[in-house]
Amino acid sequence: MLSINELRASIEGKEILKGINLEVKPGEVHAIMGPNGSGKSTLASVLAGREEYEVTAGSVAFNGVDLLELAAEERAAEGIFLAFQYPVEIPGVTTINFLKTAVNEIRKYKGENPLDAAQFLKMVREKAKLVRMNDSLLKRALNEGFSGGEKKRNEIFQMAVLEPQLAILDETDSGLDIDALRIVAEGVNSLRSPERSAIVVTHYQRLLDYIVPDYVHVLYKGRIVKSGTKELAMELEEKGYDWIKEEVEALG
Amino acid sequence: MSTDTIDLKTRLVADFHAREATINGEASTAFHQKKRAAIAVFDQLGFPTRKNEEWKYSNVKDLVSASYHFNAPSTLTAEDLASLNIPDQNANILYFVNGHYDADLSQIISTSDKIVISSLQQAYQKDPEMVNSYFSAVEGDSDAFTALNTAFAADGVFIHVPKGQVVEHPVILRFISDARQEHVGSQPRNIIAVGENAQVKFAEAFRTVGEQRSFTNVVTEIHMGQHAHVEYYKVQNESDQAYHVGTTEVIMLDNSHFYAATVTLNGKFVRNNLHIRINGEHCDAHMYGLYFPDGTQHVDNHTVADHLKPNSESNELYKGILRDKSKGVFNGKIFVRPDAQKTNAFQSCKNIVLSPEATMNTKPQLEIWADDVKCTHGTTTGQIDEEALFYMRSRGISRQEAMSLLMFAFCADVVSQIKIDSIREYLEGVISDKLTNK
Numbered sequence A: 001m002l003s004i005n006e007l008r009a010s011i012e013g014k015e016i017l018k019g020i021n022l023e024v025k026p027g028e029v030h031a032i033m034g035p036n037g038s039g040k041s042t043l044a045s046v047l048a049g050r051e052e053y054e055v056t057a058g059s060v061a062f063n064g065v066d067l068l069e070l071a072a073e074e075r076a077a078e079g080i081f082l083a084f085q086y087p088v089e090i091p092g093v094t095t096i097n098f099l100k101t102a103v104n105e106i107r108k109y110k111g112e113n114p115l116d117a118a119q120f121l122k123m124v125r126e127k128a129k130l131v132r133m134n135d136s137l138l139k140r141a142l143n144e145g146f147s148g149g150e151k152k153r154n155e156i157f158q159m160a161v162l163e164p165q166l167a168i169l170d171e172t173d174s175g176l177d178i179d180a181l182r183i184v185a186e187g188v189n190s191l192r193s194p195e196r197s198a199i200v201v202t203h204y205q206r207l208l209d210y211i212v213p214d215y216v217h218v219l220y221k222g223r224i225v226k227s228g229t230k231e232l233a234m235e236l237e238e239k240g241y242d243w244i245k246e247e248v249e250a251l252g
Numbered sequence B: 001m002s003t004d005t006i007d008l009k010t011r012l013v014a015d016f017h018a019r020e021a022t023i024n025g026e027a028s029t030a031f032h033q034k035k036r037a038a039i040a041v042f043d044q045l046g047f048p049t050r051k052n053e054e055w056k057y058s059n060v061k062d063l064v065s066a067s068y069h070f071n072a073p074s075t076l077t078a079e080d081l082a083s084l085n086i087p088d089q090n091a092n093i094l095y096f097v098n099g100h101y102d103a104d105l106s107q108i109i110s111t112s113d114k115i116v117i118s119s120l121q122q123a124y125q126k127d128p129e130m131v132n133s134y135f136s137a138v139e140g141d142s143d144a145f146t147a148l149n150t151a152f153a154a155d156g157v158f159i160h161v162p163k164g165q166v167v168e169h170p171v172i173l174r175f176i177s178d179a180r181q182e183h184v185g186s187q188p189r190n191i192i193a194v195g196e197n198a199q200v201k202f203a204e205a206f207r208t209v210g211e212q213r214s215f216t217n218v219v220t221e222i223h224m225g226q227h228a229h230v231e232y233y234k235v236q237n238e239s240d241q242a243y244h245v246g247t248t249e250v251i252m253l254d255n256s257h258f259y260a261a262t263v264t265l266n267g268k269f270v271r272n273n274l275h276i277r278i279n280g281e282h283c284d285a286h287m288y289g290l291y292f293p294d295g296t297q298h299v300d301n302h303t304v305a306d307h308l309k310p311n312s313e314s315n316e317l318y319k320g321i322l323r324d325k326s327k328g329v330f331n332g333k334i335f336v337r338p339d340a341q342k343t344n345a346f347q348s349c350k351n352i353v354l355s356p357e358a359t360m361n362t363k364p365q366l367e368i369w370a371d372d373v374k375c376t377h378g379t380t381t382g383q384i385d386e387e388a389l390f391y392m393r394s395r396g397i398s399r400q401e402a403m404s405l406l407m408f409a410f411c412a413d414v415v416s417q418i419k420i421d422s423i424r425e426y427l428e429g430v431i432s433d434k435l436t437n438k
């Protein structure tokens, strides 16, 4: 589904991603962990199409399409979704209106007719229930004045509505209380299917108890320096990153 | 002395004196004396140049470089207006074509016990003393354009809302410049007198037919009694060849409430002066503005909230979206006179500049002589928020659509203030077209 090959990217002349290789097959969940500043959000942003980053080498194929050739909105329409580490506040645009526009823009891209108001509302209600998103939040300006946890929950709600093929969750767990964490995880799990995949960026093993990954990768200084299964996450939780850093330094 | 500026001025002054020679007995009336004084002021001031601080960023050279046929006759019919897509309105509607009241196009549905609506000319013929008591009652004639309007004031509307009347149907004044044949000019003068405890909503809408130049120099005086409630909307959607200078003078007395929204959708050169004298306690005055210049259009809003008495509030929000090589000017004055303790005054001007060649000049100007007051002001001029754009695009919304959504939202807090539904809906339509077409 997603195939990243020797991907390098820089911002303001500074190379952040230094040759990433990653293969995500349909139905798989990959966790990406790693110390602060190692490039996790950069990878997520490059995949979602943030234009400030310059891709200097490598390739990304998504279902056989050259992802790097597509604009951010086209990537979304092709089925990529990024849950932001820091969701943006958009004054004056209600969540509901925003999502309706998004859903219908994607339908237009696929050559489908727009949903009418009733169909859309019905769908939105179901999804809101799934992530226990309060109705009143939907009518408010997007993320404006939302608490940290509400913003994160809103990301998962949007994901549930858009039903992406590949969801990239960038620290969606940080800032969530225990209940919210479970709800968010349930939201993600309810989307799991043999066709859908996810890349979950997190610092904590805790989330991975709920969203059990097929693979765990450690990103460090712009490279994936270690990959394993969910046991690797437990090991990291226990031992921290020093032993990995040492391994990397030893290799030069 | 050979510039065109002098030409238009000289011609106007000469016109005034030529007309004066034909009016015989009328020339001795108090009404006419005000006009004579005004032409002398205009003659002395001349059209402003950029050396005049109030006109520093707005150059009228182009405006005065042409000659205009003032009060030109027009054959405009209802069919000719069809192309303007004017909404149907359940309202009192008065049409002025090239400055002349057009009774055929107009409709008055409110009864005369609720509101007296007539053209200024009719009102003056009926009761010269009353009209004169309101006419040019505020000392605003230090401005050349206002003086010029006073000197030539011939027609416009006179509205009187008697004490205690709550007028349900809005009053919509439609000023049409018929510029199909030649450059035309008009100088409407509107007087709105709202009695104690009376309430009225009214709007001024400016449109153009035809491709020639139009020059509108309009003055509206709004006199409010105690506890009066007035909503005043000005909508400018004129042609790319339209020059507009407009001044609105407002006087408020105790416990009165005034809401103004000035929306400039189109026009070549626009200067709006909104001057509110808050001459009462426990008043609130609200000023909203919105402008969308493109091409080489120029939109200038000058506002004054003049607090003369204690315990009142003024609140101002102006917003603009500027494209291409357009220019915007905002000058917001807040005066708090020595007596006006416990004044609350808020002012904000926010702009989105979409092109590197567009410019916005903002100047908040606070002059405060009282010590116990709360004043805040702020201006911002920036680009569209790229983070917000990326967020929206990452959800599948095209850049174009995301821009329109963001800009529409930007405008919404001004548009939502307009409480005449038909006008608000009209604006929403025009604005959304404007935002999606480019």
Ligand SMILES: Nc1ncnc2c1ncn2[C@@H]1O[C@H](COP(=O)(O)OP(=O)(O)OP(=O)(O)O)[C@@H](O)[C@H]1O
Binding pocket: A011, A012, A014, A016, A034, A035, A036, A037, A038, A039, A040, A041, A042, A043, A085
């Ligand atoms: N716009 C930018 N300009 C300069 N440097 C940047 C910019 N954006 C990111 N970086 C740098 O790139 C590096 C990687 O940042 P990134 O946000 O991808 O890290 P991360 O792994 O997501 O960290 P965290 O765990 O703290 O979220 C950091 O050193 C960061 O300072």
Ligand SMILES: [Mg+2]
Binding pocket: A040, A041, A042, A085, A170, A171
């Ligand atoms: Mg990060």
